[in-house]
Amino acid sequence: MAVCGAGPAGSMAARSLARSGAKVALIDKAAFPRDKACGDLVGPQGLALLDQERLVPDGAVVVGDMALMGPGGNRRVLPAVAGTDHPGRALSMPRSSFDAHLHQAALEMGAMDITGQVVGLDGNSGAREIALAGGASLLADWVIGADGASSAVGSAAHLSDANDSMFGFAIRRYVKADLALPIIFFWSDSALSHLPGYGWAFPGPDGTVNAGLGVAVGANRRAAAVAAKRLDPFIDSLSASGVLAGYDPGSSSRPLGGWLRMGLAGIRPARGRVLLVGDAAGLVNPMQGEGIAQAMHSGIAASRSIVASPANAAGNYTAWIRDNHAGFHGSTAALQRLVLEHPSTMGLFGAVLTGPWMKGPVAQAWGMYWNELLAGATPGTAKSLAMALDGAVRLSTSLTRTRRQMRRALRWA
Numbered sequence: 001m002a003v004c005g006a007g008p009a010g011s012m013a014a015r016s017l018a019r020s021g022a023k024v025a026l027i028d029k030a031a032f033p034r035d036k037a038c039g040d041l042v043g044p045q046g047l048a049l050l051d052q053e054r055l056v057p058d059g060a061v062v063v064g065d066m067a068l069m070g071p072g073g074n075r076r077v078l079p080a081v082a083g084t085d086h087p088g089r090a091l092s093m094p095r096s097s098f099d100a101h102l103h104q105a106a107l108e109m110g111a112m113d114i115t116g117q118v119v120g121l122d123g124n125s126g127a128r129e130i131a132l133a134g135g136a137s138l139l140a141d142w143v144i145g146a147d148g149a150s151s152a153v154g155s156a157a158h159l160s161d162a163n164d165s166m167f168g169f170a171i172r173r174y175v176k177a178d179l180a181l182p183i184i185f186f187w188s189d190s191a192l193s194h195l196p197g198y199g200w201a202f203p204g205p206d207g208t209v210n211a212g213l214g215v216a217v218g219a220n221r222r223a224a225a226v227a228a229k230r231l232d233p234f235i236d237s238l239s240a241s242g243v244l245a246g247y248d249p250g251s252s253s254r255p256l257g258g259w260l261r262m263g264l265a266g267i268r269p270a271r272g273r274v275l276l277v278g279d280a281a282g283l284v285n286p287m288q289g290e291g292i293a294q295a296m297h298s299g300i301a302a303s304r305s306i307v308a309s310p311a312n313a314a315g316n317y318t319a320w321i322r323d324n325h326a327g328f329h330g331s332t333a334a335l336q337r338l339v340l341e342h343p344s345t346m347g348l349f350g351a352v353l354t355g356p357w358m359k360g361p362v363a364q365a366w367g368m369y370w371n372e373l374l375a376g377a378t379p380g381t382a383k384s385l386a387m388a389l390d391g392a393v394r395l396s397t398s399l400t401r402t403r404r405q406m407r408r409a410l411r412w413a
């Protein structure tokens with residue numbers, strides 16, 4: 001078996017396959033440790049899985065409540081609340097260390113480490129031939145595409161369509177500063193132009209802050225340039241508004257950006273003996289841009305589908321995606337398309353989310369909803385409010401093109 005890509009999705013998939021006794025090659029174009037553009041926050045569902053797998057890394061910073069800041073500078077706090085299947089906290093750790101930790105765990109379980117760039121996939125049934133840059137190739141009876149947002153496996157297996165996908169682009173720097181709470185900032189440097197995204201500053205180990213800006217671009221990847229152009233003005237504004245105390249511009253790392261693929265849009269998760277996981281499957285949350293937890297969970301789900309029932313693996317994995325992610329991703333991807341078509345709604349969105357009503361159960365409900373934590377939320381007023389919001393969004397988007405496409409894609413296997 002071959003797992004192409006050794007980010008969180010691929011390493012978890014390879015580790016799970018190796019644990020079941022399979023012979024598995026874990027292929028990545030980079031040698032580990034490698035840097036990766038990210039906000040570095042592993043959310044509560046990710047932390048729960050790491051805990052269950054005894055893989056919680058040493059040296060991470062524990063993060064709880066999160067501040068939201070609106071375009072006018074008003075701030076609210078989203079409380080971190082434990083649910084029935086996740087803790088009330090998250091982890092922050094540079095991806096260079098986090099991904100190397102998971103990669104090592106996969107190798108220790110018996111996965112074979114192969115450094116090479118996947119450039120093609122041949123064969124329609126039985127063994128698939130994976131072509132690597134430079135001319136080498138290998139044969140695998142199963143292929144898991146874990147090669148991120150621009151997945152070569154997804155394209156080669158005709159499981160992803162870039163023209164129908166919803167991409168995002170985000171870019172960050174590490175800076176030295178004091179930061180009281182992780183913060184998400186619905187930032188705009190002009191009252192008239194709103195970014196279809198947000199900025200963030202998250203505390204990391206050793207007094208380092210990860211500060212970045214991300215935008216949704218739909219299928220138009222050229223629109224990503226705005227994030228890179230506005231990163232430094234954004235960081236300056238964080239400093240000017242007092243969020244980054246003692247910020248020293250000379251301490252900044254070089255900027256590093258990367259793509260996100262969201263909302264399962266333009267994706268068919270599996271067919272035959274090829275399964276896509278993590279960002280390759282478009283599993284980044286369209287509301288807040290996180291995907292590490294979904295990547296790790298989907299990697300394990302794909303591996304288990306193959307091991308438990310090889311004859312029905314693609315169908316079973318597709319059903320897992322449908323049951324666990326389709327409702328939220330389909331409806332919020334449709335909302336994201338609305339924001340892309342009408343960017344001014346982003347200013348309204350930021351203002352509503354940081355209004356005076358954003359406290360108590362309302363703030364808890366929003367935290368559950370947009371972090372995709374509703375299924376495992378503890379019953380109570382906040383969960384009821386979040387369920388009502390979720391129901392309203394699903395109903396109001398049920399006839400959109402985005403939802404229709406997803407229903408079609410997830411019926412097949």
Ligand SMILES: Cc1cc2nc3c(=O)[nH]c(=O)nc-3n(C[C@H](O)[C@H](O)[C@H](O)COP(=O)(O)OP(=O)(O)OC[C@H]3O[C@@H](n4cnc5c(N)ncnc54)[C@H](O)[C@@H]3O)c2cc1C
Binds near residue numbers: 117119291
């Ligand atoms: C700037 C930014 C900030 C983000 N912040 C957060 C955050 O704070 N929290 C969060 O949860 N998510 C965040 N995300 C999303 C998160 O990074 C992804 O959801 C997550 O990394 C997905 O994991 P993955 O294993 O699917 O893919 P990746 O982590 O992208 O790993 C893919 C791997 O495949 C390899 N690869 C790619 N192409 C090939 C090829 N052709 N051949 C061989 N190997 C290949 C790459 O080298 C890489 O190691 C952010 C993304 C960006 C860009």
